[in-house]
Amino acid sequence: MNQRPSLTELTAFIQVVRHASFRAAADELGVSPSTLSHMMRALEERLGVRLFNRTTRSVAPTEAGTRLFQSLTPVLSELDLALHDVNRFRERPSGVLRINASEAAADLLVNRFVPVFLDRYPEMHVDVVTEGRLIDVVAEGFDAGVRLAESVPQDMVAVPLGGAVTFLAVASPAYLAAHGTPRTPDDLARHRCIRFRLPGGKLYRWEFEQHGQPLRVEVSGPLTLDHIRLMAEAAVKGVGIAYVTAGAAQPAIDRGLLVPVLSDWVPSFEGHCLYYPSHRLVPAGLRAFVDVVKELKTGAGRAPESSSASRTP
Structure with a gap:
């Protein structure tokens, strides 16, 4: 390997694997699919291994690509958190807050909390992804998730959003x-x-x-x-x-x-909870959002994990 890959290349690689599509990853990164494809070929040449199996319809990581993705994801996630944490020294937080939520939970966020948060912190951008299945928010690159209290994993910090x-x-x-x-x-x-x-x-x-x-x-x-x-x-x-x-x-x-x-x-x-990892640095934007939630919420308390397969909102 003649030269260490750039952070830009590694971040792009992570997005291609997550989206399983050059086009979707390119949209996420704000570049053209052809530019992204060229970037990945250059990364493969630099590393000396093939990272993707490509067809006209799909793209999937090779065994080497999967290993690299599994190794890089926590490293880049911790790097993002470290950079986010620097925001606490700014007068106002800035950046992107990514939240994964069920359909009903997203309605609650947008109607009650997000407008106040964005009005208070105009340099922040909130990216809410609505999804029915309960995912690993850390592995999928989210800062937090929102689900019914009974569906929140026990190793997460849970902040109630309201009543039943x-x-x-x-x-x-x-x-x-x-x-x-x-x-x-x-x-x-x-x-x-x-x-x-x-x-x-x-x-x-x-x-x-x-x-x-x-x-x-x-x-x-x-x-x-x-x-x-x-x-x-x-x-x-x-x-x-x-x-x-x-x-x-x-x-x-x-x-x-x-x-x-x-x-x-x-x-x-039991009502919805905003939840995030308990063992990681809390980004300044998420910390500010939690403060807004605590200020505006009308209910309190959380239920223990139970039959999370029964309800998804």
Whole structure:
């Protein structure tokens, strides 16, 4: 190896592996795909090994590329944190704050916390990635994640964002007029339900509770979705009964487009938490965001990890 690779090349290499695409990585880095491809070929020549298997449709790391990615990721992550930490000596934090969140959690962030944070710290940029599956935020290059408290890994620092989250079973007035109103969860067996597919591929079993007794119901119906808001919209169209977060259903309920059913059976769950690694330096931007959350939040406390596979918001 004649010359040590530059930090720019190594950062670009990490992005190509993460995105498994030159085009997507180029968009992330703000360069052209051809420039990025040339950069990676130059890196391979400098290291003397092939890092990628390329086809016309895909790009994947070789064994050597995978080993390099696994070794570089924590090193570059710690370097980023060290540089971020220097921000605490600035009067105002600056840079990018990357947060991975579920769909419902992203709504909460954007509606309640992000506007205040950006108004207070105009040199910061917040990059929110909405994703159903629970990921390793450190390995995927995020500063923090947001999930229901029960889904937060135990080795993370968790900061509650607010109160409990309520789920509602809802249907349109037209659907209920045509098919009747279920009185108990068992009645759902005779109804058209809009099913929810979990990130891992399993179908979600609707969760109910009465007098402290939990009940899970496996429903059937003509439509399966993996997007909470689309489920609410489908219910508005009369497709069937949907089981969604109150936040997703409330606008349609307020307009009379949806009607809650089985209200006596629907439980509430511990609310969302912002979480981040406990064993690493906290970037100045994240520290400032946590301060804003603590200032604005209305609830407190966190639940222990339990059946995180059941709910994704």
